[in-house]
Amino acid sequence: MYELNMIFNVIVSAIIVIQSALCLPLNTLLFRIDNEASVFESGDDMYTVIWSTTLPGTGYVTYNYEGEEYTVKDLQNAALRTEDSVHSVRIPKKHLDNNTYTCHSQYVATRRAYVAVKGRTVSTKPVKLNGYSGQEKINVLVISDIHENPGNAEKAVNCFDKQPDLIIMNGDEVSFMTAEYKFKQVLSYARRFSKGSIPVIYTNGNHENRGEYGGDSIDIFKTATGGLYYTCRYGPIEFVCLDSGEDKNDSDWTYSGLVDYTTYIAEETEWMKSLTLDEDSQYKICVVHIPNIKNRYGNNWVDILADMGIDLLIGGHKHRVNFEYNQNGAPFYQMLDGGKNGDNRYIATMLTFGNDEIYAVSYDNEKKLRGEYTYSFSGETPAEETPAEQTP
Numbered sequence: 001m002y003e004l005n006m007i008f009n010v011i012v013s014a015i016i017v018i019q020s021a022l023c024l025p026l027n028t029l030l031f032r033i034d035n036e037a038s039v040f041e042s043g044d045d046m047y048t049v050i051w052s053t054t055l056p057g058t059g060y061v062t063y064n065y066e067g068e069e070y071t072v073k074d075l076q077n078a079a080l081r082t083e084d085s086v087h088s089v090r091i092p093k094k095h096l097d098n099n100t101y102t103c104h105s106q107y108v109a110t111r112r113a114y115v116a117v118k119g120r121t122v123s124t125k126p127v128k129l130n131g132y133s134g135q136e137k138i139n140v141l142v143i144s145d146i147h148e149n150p151g152n153a154e155k156a157v158n159c160f161d162k163q164p165d166l167i168i169m170n171g172d173e174v175s176f177m178t179a180e181y182k183f184k185q186v187l188s189y190a191r192r193f194s195k196g197s198i199p200v201i202y203t204n205g206n207h208e209n210r211g212e213y214g215g216d217s218i219d220i221f222k223t224a225t226g227g228l229y230y231t232c233r234y235g236p237i238e239f240v241c242l243d244s245g246e247d248k249n250d251s252d253w254t255y256s257g258l259v260d261y262t263t264y265i266a267e268e269t270e271w272m273k274s275l276t277l278d279e280d281s282q283y284k285i286c287v288v289h290i291p292n293i294k295n296r297y298g299n300n301w302v303d304i305l306a307d308m309g310i311d312l313l314i315g316g317h318k319h320r321v322n323f324e325y326n327q328n329g330a331p332f333y334q335m336l337d338g339g340k341n342g343d344n345r346y347i348a349t350m351l352t353f354g355n356d357e358i359y360a361v362s363y364d365n366e367k368k369l370r371g372e373y374t375y376s377f378s379g380e381t382p383a384e385e386t387p388a389e390q391t392p
Helices: 002-030 150-157 179-192 212-221 261-273 301-308
Strands: 033-041 047-054 060-065 068-073 086-092 099-113 116-123 138-143 168-171 200-202 230-234 237-241 283-287 311-313 322-325 333-336 348-355 359-364 369-376
Touching: 033 099, 033 179, 047 099, 047 179, 060 086, 086 099, 086 168, 086 179, 138 150, 138 179, 150 179, 150 200, 150 348, 179 200, 179 212, 261 301, 322 369, 333 369, 348 369
Parallel strands: 033 200, 138 168, 168 200, 237 283, 283 311, 311 333
Antiparallel strands: 033 047, 047 086, 060 068, 060 099, 099 116, 138 348, 230 237, 322 333, 348 359, 359 369
């Protein structure tokens, strides 16, 4: 029986290899990079470089650091990942900050037990990542809730007269995550605004959870926690980046009984309780899509974040701009970024950190000022009134 199975497997493998080899000339011509890389924060002083190709293949990143050449491969255990067209590589931040990197992929038509059919290798042009370099003021662009509307988002971003040092993509960049092509849309937005040269903080919105590729997309970021929650640092700013899950209970009909965010958020909450932020960080910022942090599946995140000494929470989800203090009894500021707005416009926000202040300004895609506020950390307790969003 063993011999028969082996003969059968050899025949099947031979057929697949021959078929792949015959198709190789055409497929290798179709193989190209369709989304060039963006560099994402992923915790533990690491970046994750992510890009995609039109067909499955390998992925690896090359760069030089302190006179040594590095090649970092997209691996799963000891094997190069060849079955996907999205590629991700995790690299120490100190290796990439203010350094140049290049991404490469090779087409793999088939990979059998003892033979593989491979095609051409494609590469990006070298890109320099602009990491923290000691600047006195740091500009952070916040773009949430794009919902497949990148054109208007770009028009809003173009209203700012300064370039960002860091970008926050705070969830709901797409309306569902049913397949790989939806994640590629997220990659295209990240590249559109970062050009691969600006680090990106990415958080999950509730809409990215909707669809069978939602879990797969989280794995691509390769965070040490295994979820899309992590901490990261940009100069004097320390970020706690959270996954707020969905905006409905697990039992809601929307999810067909196929989710368990209750357990996921409980695990995240325990991780949050274990955190101790750096006392030397000048600003402590929480980034989370859904701003309802008083009850995340029965978990009160207000007290946990307050114990961390959070200065500002940056949220999305509400599709409007708001700046406030003491919301839900939280002893810190909370800001909502606009995103795709109810008046069919898009609102983006730029935060400028410096001199113990954070200056926030928001514009929409029609160049209208939609909000402006200065968060002061002089030690005085701020007023609890909410500055109104400016309407066009």
